[in-house]
Amino acid sequence: MFKNGATKGDLNGFLDAGSSMQGELSFEDTFRVDGKLMGKVTSKGDLVVGERGEVDGDLQVGRVYVSGTLKGTVKASGRIEITAGGRLLGDIQTPTLVIEEGGFYQGRCSMDQPGARSETSRPVAGVVTPLAVKREG
Numbered sequence: 001m002f003k004n005g006a007t008k009g010d011l012n013g014f015l016d017a018g019s020s021m022q023g024e025l026s027f028e029d030t031f032r033v034d035g036k037l038m039g040k041v042t043s044k045g046d047l048v049v050g051e052r053g054e055v056d057g058d059l060q061v062g063r064v065y066v067s068g069t070l071k072g073t074v075k076a077s078g079r080i081e082i083t084a085g086g087r088l089l090g091d092i093q094t095p096t097l098v099i100e101e102g103g104f105y106q107g108r109c110s111m112d113q114p115g116a117r118s119e120t121s122r123p124v125a126g127v128v129t130p131l132a133v134k135r136e137g
Helices: none
Strands: 011-015 020-026 030-033 036-042 046-049 054-066 069-082 087-089 097-099 104-110 122-127
Touching: 030 036, 097 104
Parallel strands: 011 030, 020 036, 030 046, 036 054, 046 054, 054 069, 069 087, 069 097, 087 104
Antiparallel strands: 104 122
8 A cells, every 4th residue: 555655654534444424525645544435535645445445526636545445536646556356436537547456447547647648538347357378388
């Protein structure tokens, strides 16, 4: 989860399992959701959706890491990462999308690089499966 040098000391907030929140959320560094969050999220930081976390809404964040369930629209300036067991259902815009084996994504994806010409979004749906490798010898 904190692969790019972030530390647990950067955590601004936490929504624990058994808790729910509806409305608008903004934070500076990192916010973790293990409960239910519905609404609008705005931050240049990282949103972490834990294994038991459920997020439903419109997100504009730096990076998002999904191990639970995220539904809605996501605009990430850095990256979106879906871990094994994570589910993302909705339209996304990000320069980098990482889906681990066992992760699930369904929606429209726009992967614009800063300063690059925009292409039209294409619908994408499915489950990531390992590639078949042909061995010679």
